[in-house]
Amino acid sequence: MPEKTGKPDEEQSAESRPRRLQARGQRRVAQLLEAAASVFCSTGYTAASTNAIAREAGVSPGTLYQFFPNKEAIAIELGDRLMHEMRETYGEALAPVDPATPLKEAVGAAVDRFVDFNCQHPVFFALMHGPDIPGRITEEHDALHATLVSRVEALLAGFLPDAPTADLTRTATVCVGMYKAGLELVLAHEGAEREAYVRELKNILFRYLEPLVGDRMAPSGARGDRDPAWGNTP
Amino acid sequence: MPEKTGKPDEEQSAESRPRRLQARGQRRVAQLLEAAASVFCSTGYTAASTNAIAREAGVSPGTLYQFFPNKEAIAIELGDRLMHEMRETYGEALAPVDPATPLKEAVGAAVDRFVDFNCQHPVFFALMHGPDIPGRITEEHDALHATLVSRVEALLAGFLPDAPTADLTRTATVCVGMYKAGLELVLAHEGAEREAYVRELKNILFRYLEPLVGDRMAPSGARGDRDPAWGNTP
DNA sequence: TCAGAATGCGAGCGACCACTCGCATTTGTC
């Protein structure tokens, strides 16, 4: 629809933005993305209306469509920017794990990184876990998910070279699933309680993996040195 | 609503169903609920259109509204029937736990019960976890969630009488959250792989709780008798 | 047998939403 008459000058397919964004335009785009993040966060993707996003940004619906060809493109641009910032902040390989680090610290560091990012960008969780989101976002989410799983799988393979691949994949999938569930709990609380849930998430993952990895990675000798169970302040 | 609350004089507020359902009508209701379950399962609540439900049931939209006042009522009736069947199957107190049973068996039995139910009624999960569902369903879900949390909390309190209430609540919340995430993984697989995920879910919960409960409930003596790690067939 | 209730239909209504169009205003560039 956005393409006009069938003239042979084929620019980029269906680009609705002007060829060059002025400073004002870039400001508008940022403004609109911020508003979209807010609306997506509070109502989810499908329930968010483009008119509501425009209103939140203080512009008219027409202005919104001056910069985005459709509603999906807003979510995609938002997702792309978040993804980019994530990779930029935490390196190209998400949460690279050195096989020499003790399991406890590896888990703790990975959890801290991702929790930090999600706490600073709550819309990321909303976009990646909404059950209604459109195609492109789902692709990005699936890609991220696969990356996470295969990375955890690789870490586990270093500890368990003899384990069947199917078991490794399953364990990695479980880890990522538990991380997501824990992240939801973390984001649902604030302050000290949030920190407590972060600790519990680390406990979950560590205790799940510890018997698989074995004593090789246990920080001290006997397994009897039980964790303080409640409220071990890091 | 199958049971009519005893209102003496005034007509029930906005009751669209006929006063007495004939056999045909009861069949239609069951048919419509089954169709709704199918549509809700595949598209979620909000994306499911009443016309699609009617079409799936092989009736006209008007017929659907002969038996349900609105779309929400369909989901509510479905939720009520599932809730009722759940309580009927597993007893009024959901998964009642005898404080004398070992932790491992208690966790295993509870997980098995709920997994069985959710595998037989996949729409239950869809209804209870959709982010878009209307008020009444959310209330029911919250009630079920609170029941689960408080029940786990009570179980933990039996093992840890000295622990602060906030910690008990948090641990119970984590357990329920992990159970939900595990259930999602279980439902996403089939056959042998599904059973493997069930075992992993039990492992997750057991290993998380074991260090809290302590050796008191460990089945055998030394903690060195590690689980076979992979594929312990119960 | 027959009145009235229950069941069934499907076109259509109103509301909402993603998105468009014509036109006015501002900005960059020469």
Place this chain on the structure above:
DNA sequence: GACAAATGCGAGTGGTCGCTCGCATTCTGA
């Protein structure tokens, strides 16, 4: 200053969806 491009507006358009209405058919009970 002049011109084009970029920006901005908001009523309007087409489509979907929840739901209604009038009317036809089938069943129940006396």
